Amino acid sequence: MVEPVSDVPLFVMRVSSHKLSSPLLFSLLRFAGVLVRLLVLVAVMRPLHPAPPRVVLGPPHTVETVHPVVCAHTRLTDEVEEWKIQRTLSLVREMGAGTIVEFFPWPYAESERGTYDWAHFDRIMRHAENQGLDVIARLGMVPGWARPPAEEKITNANYLPDEHFETFAQYVAAFVGRYGDQVDAIIIWNEPNLSGEWGERAVDPEAYTWLLRMSYEAAHAVDPDVVVMGGALAPTTDAEAGSLNMSDIEFLERMYAAEAAGYFDVLAVHTYGHVSAPQDAPDPAVTNFRRIELLREIMHRNGDDDKPVVITEGGWLDDPRSTIGVRPGQRITYTLAAFEMVEGWPWAEHLCIWNFRLPLDLRSRRDAYYALVSSDFYIKPIYYAIQAFAREWENPYQLWTIAEPSAAD
Amino acid sequence: MGVVIAVGLAVAGYALTRPGARFGRQDGTWHRVQVNGDLYVGVIPTYERFAEWTPERPVGLEADIALEIGRRLGVETSLLIYSDDSLYDALYKGETDFVLSGLQVDPARADWVHFSRPYFDAGPILVSRAEAPVMSMRALDGGTVAVELASSGHVAAEQQWQRRLKSLDIRPYMLPEDAMQAVLAGEVDAALVDGVQARLFVADHVELVMGDEAVVAEEYVIALREADFRLVEEVERALDEMHADGTLDEIIDRWL
Numbered sequence: 317m318v319e320p321v322s323d324v325p326l327f328v329m330r331v332s333s334h335k336l337s338s339p340l341l342f343s344l345l346r347f348a349g350v351l352v353r354l355l356v357l358v359a360v361m362r363p364l365h366p367a368p369p370r371v372v373l374g375p376p377h378t379v380e381t382v383h384p385v386v387c388a389h390t391r392l393t394d395e396v397e398e399w400k401i402q403r404t405l406s407l408v409r410e411m412g413a414g415t416i417v418e419f420f421p422w423p424y425a426e427s428e429r430g431t432y433d434w435a436h437f438d439r440i441m442r443h444a445e446n447q448g449l450d451v452i453a454r455l456g457m458v459p460g461w462a463r464p465p466a467e468e469k470i471t472n473a474n475y476l477p478d479e480h481f482e483t484f485a486q487y488v489a490a491f492v493g494r495y496g497d498q499v500d501a502i503i504i505w506n507e508p509n510l511s512g513e514w515g516e517r518a519v520d521p522e523a524y525t526w527l528l529r530m531s532y533e534a535a536h537a538v539d540p541d542v543v544v545m546g547g548a549l550a551p552t553t554d555a556e557a558g559s560l561n562m563s564d565i566e567f568l569e570r571m572y573a574a575e576a577a578g579y580f581d582v583l584a585v586h587t588y589g590h591v592s593a594p595q596d597a598p599d600p601a602v603t604n605f606r607r608i609e610l611l612r613e614i615m616h617r618n619g620d621d622d623k624p625v626v627i628t629e630g631g632w633l634d635d636p637r638s639t640i641g642v643r644p645g646q647r648i649t650y651t652l653a654a655f656e657m658v659e660g661w662p663w664a665e666h667l668c669i670w671n672f673r674l675p676l677d678l679r680s681r682r683d684a685y686y687a688l689v690s691s692d693f694y695i696k697p698i699y700y701a702i703q704a705f706a707r708e709w710e711n712p713y714q715l716w717t718i719a720e721p722s723a724a725d
Numbered sequence: 726m727g728v729v730i731a732v733g734l735a736v737a738g739y740a741l742t743r744p745g746a747r748f749g750r751q752d753g754t755w756h757r758v759q760v761n762g763d764l765y766v767g768v769i770p771t772y773e774r775f776a777e778w779t780p781e782r783p784v785g786l787e788a789d790i791a792l793e794i795g796r797r798l799g800v801e802t803s804l805l806i807y808s809d810d811s812l813y814d815a816l817y818k819g820e821t822d823f824v825l826s827g828l829q830v831d832p833a834r835a836d837w838v839h840f841s842r843p844y845f846d847a848g849p850i851l852v853s854r855a856e857a858p859v860m861s862m863r864a865l866d867g868g869t870v871a872v873e874l875a876s877s878g879h880v881a882a883e884q885q886w887q888r889r890l891k892s893l894d895i896r897p898y899m900l901p902e903d904a905m906q907a908v909l910a911g912e913v914d915a916a917l918v919d920g921v922q923a924r925l926f927v928a929d930h931v932e933l934v935m936g937d938e939a940v941v942a943e944e945y946v947i948a949l950r951e952a953d954f955r956l957v958e959e960v961e962r963a964l965d966e967m968h969a970d971g972t973l974d975e976i977i978d979r980w981l
Contacts (some may be wrong), residue, residue, distance in 0.1 A: 339729040502964040512810075582811040603941035634875070636919045637827050637847070645874030678831035697875035713874060716896040719905045 317362060318513075360380055367398040378448040381412035385659045386706040387452075387668035388688070389417040389629055392440050393424065393677045401440060403675050405447045407689055411699060412706025415450040415500065417628045417668045421653070423459035423473070423485045432490060441498050450500040452545070452628060452668070455488055455531075456514075475515025481527050485534035492535045492542050501543035503584050503628060504531045507550035509567040511560035518560045521570035525579070528571075532579040546571070546580030548628055550613075551587055551603040565610055572618040582665075585611055586629040590640045594654040605654055612663060625663055629670040630654070634698075635685035648701045648713070669702070741973040744954050754822055755955035764802045766791040767812055767821035774980045775923065776826060778806070786980040787825050787945075790844055793972060797963040813838075815912060816948060822956060823949040830946055833915035839957045841947040842964055848939030849878030850923045852905050855934045862940055869894040872903035878917035881941045902926060908933065924981040961978045 323609045337600035368494040388408050392401050418440060425432050442687055444451050462480040463471050476484060492502065507513040507677035549564035568583075585608050600610060612625060632650050642650065651669070658667045670686055677684035677691040684690070688699040700712045742749045757763055768787055770778035776787045783801050783804050795802030807815050807824070813834065815821045827847075830840045850871075853859035859868070865886070872879040874897040887893045896913060898904040904916040905926045916923075920939055927933045947964070967973040 338727070340731075343728075635827075636876070636921065637775055639771045639773045639777060642875065643900055644876050644879075645897070648875055649899075676831075676833050678833060679813075680809045680830065681827055681829075697879065701875075713897060715874060716871070716898050716903075716907070718898075718903055718910060719912065 318530045319519070330469070339615070343502045371402055372581075373442065376446055376448060376668060377406075377409055379409050379412065381414055381706045382708045383412070383655060383659065383706045384414050385655050385665070385667055386411070386413045386702060387415040387417065387626075387666035388413045388672040389668045389670045391419065391674050392673045393419045398443075400675070402443050402446075404689070404695060405443045405449060407693075407695070407699075408449060408672060409447040411688075412701045413702075414448070415452060415666055415668065416444065416672070417452045417454055417503070418444075419456070419506075420452045420491065421457035422455065422484065423457055425491070426459055426487060429459075429461050435496060437491075437495070445498060451495075451498065452503060452626070453491065453499045454503040454506055454548070454628070455491060456505045458484070468644065470515050472512065473558075474513050475517070478523070481530050484527065485530040487577055489534040493538045493677040496539035496725055498543050499542075501545050501626075502535060503545040503548050504528050506548050507586065509549045509552065509562045509564055513550070516560075519562045519567065521567045521601040522574045524567075525571050525574040525576040528576055529579040530619045533614060534551045543581045544579070545582045545584040545626065545628070546576060547611075548584040548586060551607050553601055553603060563600075564607075565614065568611055568614050572614065572620075577618055577620055581623065583611065583615060583623060583625045584623050584628040586670075587627055588670075589632045589642070589650055591642060594650050594657055605650075605657075608664075621663070624665050625661075626665045627658065627667045630667055631669045631686065633682065633685055635682060638682070638685070641685070644697065645715070648698050651698065651699065652705050655702075658682060744981040750952070750954075752953050752955035754819070754950070754953040758798065758800055758822065758956065762800045764791075764795045764798060764800045765805055765821045766795075766802055767805050767807045767815045767824035767826070769809055769812060769826040770806050772827055776804075786845070786976055787827075789979065790947075790967075790973070790978045791823075791825060792860075793967060793976065794960055794963045797966065798959055801974055813948070816950060819950075820913075822953070823947050823960060825945070825947045827945055829944060831953055834889050836946075837950045837951050839949045840952075841949065841957075841961055842968075843944035843946050843976060844964060846939045846942055847920040847946045848941045848943035848946065849876065849881060849917050850909055850920045850939050851915045851936035852923050852927060852933055854908060854911075855932055857914070858934050859915040859934050862917075863890070865893055865914060866890040867892050869896060869912075870881050871898055871913040871918075873897070873901040873904055873918055873922075874899055876901070877917060877941055877943070878906070878919065882917055904932075905933065928981075934957040 318455040390404060390408065392404060395401050420437055424436060425434060457473050458476045463475050463484055464477065505524065505527065509519050511517060511519055528546045535542050535544055547568065549567055553563055554561040554563055585606045587605055588603065589605040590603055594605045596604045596606060598606040598609045608627065615621065615623060634644040634647040635641045650708055655667055658664045669688065671683060673687050673689040674683055674691055689695050697713065704710065704712055741745060744750050768776040768783050770776050770783040772784050772816040776783045778786045783806060787803055791804060792952060794804050805821055806957050812824050812826060816824050826916055851859055859865055870882055872882050872895060874967060878899055882893065882895045887895065898907060901918040907913045908916045909930065917940060927935050949960060
């Protein structure tokens with residue numbers, strides 16, 4: 317029995333006198349001791365965690381290329397680590413591509429209405445400029461606050477209500493106001509002839525033209541010299557009854573009918589070879605590389621010959637499982653031939669390969685195969701082939717062929 | 726005494742709240758599958774011999790695996806078609822019960838996706854003449870290997886094996902068939918080519934044999950929601966059984 321001591325509170329005395337003898341409390345105290353030791357250990361070990369790589373801009377670079385037609389569509393939107401942004405863009409430069417297309421989603425800049433956060437975009441622009449790259453900025457997507465509430469209507473991130481066309485144009489103006497001197501051009505929206513890219517509803521060329529017009533006027537009010545690209549249509553032959561998509565050919569014709577001609581300076585085009593060689597003739601019923609010529613013909617019919625075309629997405633897929641792809645060696649051959657073909661078209665400026673690198677390869681098997689460089693910076697053979705073409709280096713790949721059977725065989 | 730009570734309470738608490746127990750989390754998907762007798766499986770119908778589009782339904786190795794799993798669960802399987810961009814979204818939203826389409830384990834999704842045991846390894850594999858079989862890359866030391874230009878086999882040979890072996894002569898060909906023809910012609914010791922292409926070519930050329938296993942793994946798995954713990958158990962069990970009784974090999978042989 318412990319005698320009360322005058323300067324110790326009564327409840328402490330009780331704990332001392334009764335509970336300390338309890339095995340349960342003893343165990344708890346012992347556990348607390350272990351916990352304290354663990355916390356000390358964590359505190360000591362924490363500074364040993366490797367620091368993230370420091371990112372230093374360094375002196376400005378210039379792109380060395382003999383073929384400015386070479387361009388790459390990067391995907392730095394969701395790349396959170398700055399050193400990866402820098403590494404990606406330095407690889408683009410080293411490949412000999414002087415231009416990139418990059419996506420700058422509206423929700424990333426204005427997640428709260430009226431409050432812009434440009435930090436991520438600034439980072440990309442800073443590194444692109446440091447690497448000497450021209451940037452074509454693709455603008456699109458819709459913040460949650462500009463879409464109907466989920467209980468009212470289920471939408472996707474590309475659903476732009478009519479009443480927010482003006483708000484999107486304000487974002488375009490804000491973007492141009494900030495980066496007008498740094499970007500080569502801006503693309504208004506992506507593949508508006510696909511339902512998924514138009515908010516999972518029936519596509520609407522007239523509505524898209526209206527959006528293009530509002531964006532064009534807003535951008536030019538801020539910077540009269542900014543180059544606005546329209547279209548960026550998905551190559552599709554989709555014309556089945558009930559389809560929410562629309563063929564790129566019909567969509568462009570209806571854009572012109574809606575007087576879109578005055579509201580874009582360059583036509584952005586997506587063109588993929590799929591299983592065809594680049595030389596295969598264009599056909600409205602087929603999606604092949606030269607489908608772009610059908611779109612050019614529409615421009616011609618509408619008196620838009622003076623406007624250039626930029627292929628802001630294009631290339632071949634080399635997934636060995638895919639029915640819409642080719643073998644990796646064929647992809648190299650076709651891609652290099654396509655660059656030469658585009659160089660021969662006086663009305664075309666770039667062929668931007670989809671895609672250069674993704675932040676996470678396993679998000680999409682298809683896009684991972686399209687990538688020239690893997691998420692973890694493994695450089696694929698096609699990268700070296702494009703690099704050798706762009707910089708006119710020796711072809712890095714010597715191909716073997718099967719010996720022809722002799723007469724004796 | 727206190728320790729005994731605490732342990733007893735812990736055991737009782739676990740027994741009552743473990744997944745599937747009276748107060749534990751429930752697998753609503755498995756409940757629906759059992760009650761309705763249906764199973765929804767998402768595929769991308771642009772994978773040759775794995776899941777190819779036809780007017781009736783997607784057909785191929787993966788389609789057959791999905792149907793066989795459904796049969797073993799005693800339910801009717803519906804194959805739903807998705808694009809690359811929307812396959813995981815469909816799984817996340819609950820439109821499908823599981824998805825399979827050349828998927829590989831994705832650590833970035835491991836917080837909500839359960840990846841099954843692999844059902845097929847499509848990685849590059851060695852093909853050589855039956856009279857002079859080459860079953861592993863180590864056996865190629867000092868030899869010559871044909872590869873498909875820019876393929877994963879080409880990369881593996883250059884980046885991994887040329888450094889590990891004393892000498893390895895690598896000859897890139899445009900197509901996997903060309904590389905395997907070079908083996909037939911005796912121009913090289915072996916070809917390192919895509920696992921699917923190898924199976925198809927060797928099936929038509931009895932004078933050729935394949936290596937024991939892929940030189941670089943490219944294992945395809947089924948993706949399910951981690952929360953559907955009962956369905957996960959049942960699908961894994963069905964896959965194990967299909968593997969053990971040879972059904973999986975039968976399906977693979979049917980298409981490849």
